[in-house]
Amino acid sequence: MTTFDYDVLVLGSGPAGESAALNAMKHGHSVAIIEAQSAVGGACTHQGTIPSKALRHMVRQAIRYNKTPAFRDIGDPRTLTYPRLLSHANEVISRQVNMRSRFYYRNQIKVIFGHGRFVDKNTVEVLSEEGQVEALTAARVVIATGSRPYRPDNIDFSHPRVYDSDTILKMVNTPAKLIIYGAGVIGCEYASIFSGIGIKIELINSRDRLLEFLDDEISDALSYQLRNMGVMIRHREVYKTVEASDSGVEILLESGKRIHANALLWCNGRSGNTQQIGLENIGLETDHRGQLVVDEHYQTAVPGVYAAGDVIGWPSLASAAYDQGRSAAAHARGKEQCRFVDDVPTGIYTLPEISSVGRTERELTEAKVPYEVGRAFFKDTARGQISGETVGMLKLLFHPDTLEILGIHCFGAEAAEIIHIGQAIMKQENGGNTLRYFVTTTFNYPTMAEAYRTAALNGLNRL
Structure with a gap:
């Protein structure tokens, strides 16, 4: 019988790698993690979720301060520079790294820093920063190497005025005007952040509308709010060339338009981190985005080799x-039985934030499923009026006959928190998923949660 160094070897210490390692260790398996960065946490902690949400929080605090008349007696409006925002984000990153390092220490999971590469399906070589090579063997390997921003070959990302969603965290100034190319989740979030500190934004979107996977009404609300913050949104535009110089950046669009700014933030797609990890040595191929295909157990085409997280593509969320x-x-x-993650709520941290679960109006209409709509506007809630968070709404889609909840869409402050109340009801079985719960349950007052009761009553009044 073959003896291995470890039962499970994990490549990458982001959310997928961390949970895989901890789960294996909690069930008595020996585990090691190989991490290519100099600290644990993956792109989620160092380049993605944590820093961008920390930046957003600071901008949101400043906006609330500047919009509250009572604070005018305290002092002048507060303006934030981008480097000051980054200092807060770096503090949060440091706390996250310390916390996650303790997870591994307490659970006796060995963390090896270096670049891992398959020799065969049970052997991974690790090249350290010092140039040392160590071969490790394991009965099972989990690939959780994450993703990175997609970089077209005809754009010079080495230029100091050209950034992607990783390198933007190293920007040392606050540009007066910024082009954001790509209006997906990351592009829209950064458009909110930067416009919130007074930077003029040109948001270039190659599609017909923002975040087309959202309910149309929510997408429209986001467009309105971004424009209200001064963002210039350009739909159905595709870049042709990008020219960067000492004086600024110019992007030439296929439509003939020339857009000028102080800097460019490229937010158009991501690629799986699968290059140079020796997949060819185990006969494993990726798709055109460098992503791996897995079965319902997250096992790749090679038995004993698994993959999870952004490296397998959709939904590319830390939660998933x-x-x-x-x-x-x-x-x-x-x-034998393990959960395949296919019902993930969306959480988009724009200003205001967006969250949804279930189907949209368009999906229900195309499927010829009858539905009715119930809405609650935050401006009409006591909690919203007290907090000043009056922008937004909660929207319930339900079947007019059974009152089954078919979709929940929320736009406004704390949307990503509010959504989980409805998600819990939608998960109820044996007829428990109906609008009746919200009208037969007493909610604390004043809260944002009571918007569910208001929306339910609004919907029932339409029947």
């Missing part, structure tokens, strides 16, 4: 990655 990593580790240790 945690659950995917846990499921991969569960199957790797022999558990």
